[in-house]
Ligand SMILES: CC[C@@H](C(=O)O)C(=O)SCCNC(=O)CCNC(=O)[C@H](O)C(C)(C)COP(=O)(O)OP(=O)(O)OC[C@H]1O[C@@H](n2cnc3c(N)ncnc32)[C@H](O)[C@@H]1OP(=O)(O)O
């Protein structure tokens with residue numbers, strides 16, 4: 103059902119510093135910061151050629167990554183995102199087999215302008231999974 107690995111997301115306490123490390127130490131192609139208040143994060147995408155890294159910094163009072171950063175103050179791997187051809191079909195199949203789709207199950211528009219959904223980390227061996235319709 104899942105397709106390509108679209109991105110691996112890393113929550114960071116300081117987006118500017120983290121982006122500079124990827125650009126200056128690793129020589130990566132680092133994009134511009136993008137504020138996404140509806141998701142409670144500011145993101146920077148790093149193109150790795152075969153996939154992407156998404157750096158995430160909290161934005162606003164109710165950021166979904168705030169608790170994660172409280173537990174991991176230096177930052178850490180937050181989620182992985184797989185592409186799916188039809189997100190509603192994917193979500194329905196997952197609910198059928200007992201996986202928890204987060205929120206009310208309605209896809210939201212993600213950083214790439216495409217519908218996204220998240221699956222509970224406790225249902226996937228401690229890894230938060232994002233699905234993006236591509
Ligand atoms: C930019 C848009 C988009 C894109 O297009 O790429 C994004 O990527 S947005 C990224 C940020 N958005 C989200 O993360 C939305 C989905 N997340 C959530 O709904 C919540 O964060 C959550 C996963 C349901 C957790 O929220 P909550 O239950 O309130 O937090 P707790 O701290 O109580 O966690 C419960 C439990 O789960 C463990 N946990 C939490 N986050 C993660 C994680 N990222 N990876 C692994 N495990 C995680 C947490 O440690 C708790 O476990 P226990 O301590 O064992 O109970």
Ligand SMILES: [Co+2]
Nearest residue numbers: 111156183232
């Ligand atoms: Co993401």
